[in-house]
Amino acid sequence: MTADTTGTADTAFTTDMADAADTVTAMATTDLIVGGMTCAACVSRVEKRLARLDGVTATVNLATGRARVTHPVDLAGEDLVAAVQRAGYTAELPPPPEPRDVAEALSPPSLTSSSSSSRPPVAEASEERERREQRDRLVITTLLSVPVVVLSMVPAFQFRNWQWLCFVLAAPVAVWGAWPFHRRALRGLRHSAATMDTLVSLGVVTSFLWSAYALFLGGAGEPGMTMPLTLLPSAGGDVAHVYLEASVAVPLFVLTGRHLEARARRGTGEALRSLAGLAAKDVTVRENGKERLVPIDRLRVGQEFTVRPGERVATDGVVVSGSSALDLSLVTGESEPVEVGPGAAVVGAAVNAGGLLLVRATAVGADTRLARITRLVTEAQAGKARAQRLADTVAGVFVPVVLSLAVTVLGFWLGAGAEPQAAVTACVAVLVVACPCALGLATPTALLAATGRGAQLGVLVSGPRALETLRRVDTVVLDKTGTLTTGHMTVGTITAMPDGIGRERALWLAGAVEQGSEHPLGRAITAHARRTAAERPPPEGGDRTVPGDRAVPNGLAEPAGLAEPAGLAVVEDFAATPGSGVAGLVDGHRVEVCAPGDDLPEPLARALADAEAAARTPVLVRVDGVDEALIDVGDVVRPGSFRAVDQLRRLGIEPVLASGDREAAARAVAAELGIGEVHARCTPEGKAELVRRLRESDRRVAVIGDGVNDAAAPAGADLGIAMGSGTDVAIGAADVTLVRGDIEAVADAVRLARRTLGTIRANLVWAFGYNVVTVPLAAVGWLNPMVAAAAMSVSSLLVVGNSLRLRAWRPSRPSRPSGSSRPSRSALPLTRQGRVRDVREVPGGRDAHDEAGARDAEGATRR
Ligand SMILES: Nc1ncnc2c1ncn2[C@@H]1O[C@H](COP(=O)(O)OP(=O)(O)OP(=O)(O)O)[C@@H](O)[C@H]1O
DSSP states (O other), X not given: OOOOTTOSOOOOEEEXXXXXXXXXXXXXXXEEEEESOOSHHHHHHHHHHHHTSTTOEEEEETTTTEEEEEEETTSOHHHHHHHHHHTTOEEEOOOOXXXXXXXXXXXXXXXXXXXXXXXXXXXXXXXXXXXXXXXXXXXXXHXXXXXXXXXXXXXXXXXXXXXXXXXXXXXXXXXXXXXXXXXXXXXXXXXXXXXXXXHHHHHHHHHHHHHHHHHHTSSTTSXXXXXXXXXXXXXXXXXXXXXXXXXXXXXXXXHHHHHXXXXXXXXXXXXXXXXXXTSOSEEEEXXXXXXXXXXXXXXXXXXXXXXXXXXXXXXXXXXXXXXXXXEOHHHHOOOSOEEEOTTOEEOTXXXXXXSOEEEEEOOOGGGSHHHHHHHHHHHHHHSOOHHHHHHHHHHHHHHHHHHHHHXXXXXXXXXXXXXXXXXXXXXXXXXXHTOTHHHHHHHHHHHHXXXXXXXXXXXXEOOHHHHHHHHHOOEEEEOIIIIIBOSXXXXXXXXXXXXXXXXXHHHHHHHHHGGGOOSHHHHHHHHHHHHHHHHSOOOTXXXXXXXXXXXXXXXXXXXXXXXXXXXXXXXXXXXXXXXXXXEXXXXXXXXXXXXXXXXXXXXXXXXXXXXXXXXXXXXXXXXXXXXXXXXXXXXXXXXXXXXHHHHHHHTTOEEEXXXXXXXXHHHHHXXXXXXXXXXXXOOHHHXXXXXXXXXXXXXXXXXXXXXXXXXXXXXXXXXXXXXXXXXXXHXXXXXXXXXXXXXXXXXXXXXXXXXXXXXXXXXXHHHHHHHHHHHHHHHTTOSOXXXXXXXXXXXXXXXXXXXXXXXXXXXXXXXXXTTOSSOOGGGOHHHHTTOOOSOOOOTTHHHHHHHHHHHHHTTSOOO
């Protein structure tokens, strides 16, 4: 159950069936926008306060300022808001959806306006105001503070009465500059809560009041007083020490940290904003031969719209007529333009680089691929890593512990007979140095940066858990068709029984029945049958045709050189058996197109052997129970597959090929790519079983697939990775989606995950370690409060800066094996070790296949 793209209260419900039929708890998920949180302690407070409500669980993300609350449906959103407010923070419910019908409610405008940043526009405006205020406060605080710090630290500049100038400059900083901290500390106090703001506020107030005391009553106000520069606090001397530099430096550094942190948050949201910004605003709908421009939210599934050259495709659909090249680079990162023609699926937001297209909408609003991508990224950023949960828990108890420590230190020093000067110094230093902001920022900033960067690179990670698992994966199970190969299959030789129905009729029947199949094999056979049928008159009995796509609408030029899909017979009673084939009634005959067995009649058996020798996939056409023909279909290895497999191995990940195809075809691909472990003729259940066995032998398994016929295996694996070109179900269920449909991105994803987790770990070690070292130093009086303030802020900045480095992260591409872009067989590491037996080249090589693939791509629908 997840929030929708618009960030509005989620209306998806889960039904939790407890006791038989009578106890039914309906749950809902609501996203709240929470304001005023500054550190991990705040997060823990809000979570705890919400959890006090009956049946409520909440996950609060500091970096996105959102709380995702799962609660019983009868609990109103206002109650949740009230609970958060009682904890001392502001909370807003996203605005209710406008009263529109369902299709409209899911429209792209809502996507562009709000999901882009996961917040409604009102919240964005107030955030912008807050940002400007924060910036102004920082600028003025800096202007006032710098002279104070310089004068206090450089005795040579300490002119007569310098301390009074410092006092005048420091007063507005301590009061107005640090006002946000005082305000939140007071608000917390009213709710008997101590947060990081309490520490900052107390630190500023104590150091300022002490300085005021020193100036007015402690002798430090004497004209001509100078103060030597000390890193350690000076507890001795006749006059009380002035700590004005600490009272200005603390707010200065903390405000700077907050400002940078906010910038980091905005920066990481940019990838998302630019994605959502791609959605078209208007669409030219064609109805009854007339065109009219309508807002995109009026478009319905099934309506037809035109896409002129240079325009964006308004939404996902299928090309009805026309042909063109589509530039998907902004949507999926795919660099090459994709040729589309009638029957081809197109993705909303792709730019039409060539001709005029008429497209029938197949999805609108939240159902489009673009919306799904945006949603995935939003959700990924809202999640929380396990490491962060630990940090939050620690930070939740940290503030009270530090406060008690500060009081103890003060009491101890005073009780031990030390001067009040020394006691106050130690107490202030403890308060200041211990602000746990670095702890709170360590994980969310890294995750935000990483998921945003991943989206830019075409890798969508569903959340922190996926990122954590991805880092540890040591085995990757890949399927062949559509994953390692392009899935753009080409029909080669068709062999028919001499005394049977003949090649053409067999192809025509097979093409007809395969119309219902989403398998690349099926699409290739249908496309081939259509083309052949278009070139020749339909075979005997072929008059019942599907007229569908033949009409060329007014105003659209008949695309030159592209045969309109000719009619194929209607298929009835269609059934697909995953991992085996399809069957249906065509033209009164029962037609099966399936994987051939071993007992074929002589001519077909020979054709099967030839197909195997050529490492192509043979498919049997059976009509009314009689084996009639064997069609051999070939595929092309994806250009990046070798490098992908090679890189995975370099990362210590063992690739395993599990294919439903026959041994020869599977082994040929495995040999070409250097994959040692091959499992051919795997049924979908077989693949799931293989994954189970691998996991039992203590391997951490990721399954990469296009989702055709193999949903079970990824579900049973530690991590499911879907090709962006794969089925919607696969993408919906996947932990990671490779948007570009480029398998090389797997290695990038693993590297990014490792890098991110490395960054998080470094951040946490730093944040914890820094406190472990500095708090005791401050407690024993060895830390000047100003140095403490600097150290605290520098640690936050380091953490944010370290996370931000992920935004610039580039996948390093190991250099290709020398010699050629395509590895020779002898260059394959595993082949050399002799682990792959029965090595066969895919005939024609990749380049030859690419040409063939391109030729056939016009017919084979691109997914
Ligand atoms: N629509 C179809 N038409 C004809 N044969 C099919 C069809 N679907 C599956 N088959 C047969 O079943 C076999 C296994 O199919 P499956 O989808 O499990 O694997 P695959 O796509 O060939 O390979 P991979 O598992 O590597 O993606 C295919 O090789 C083919 O012989």
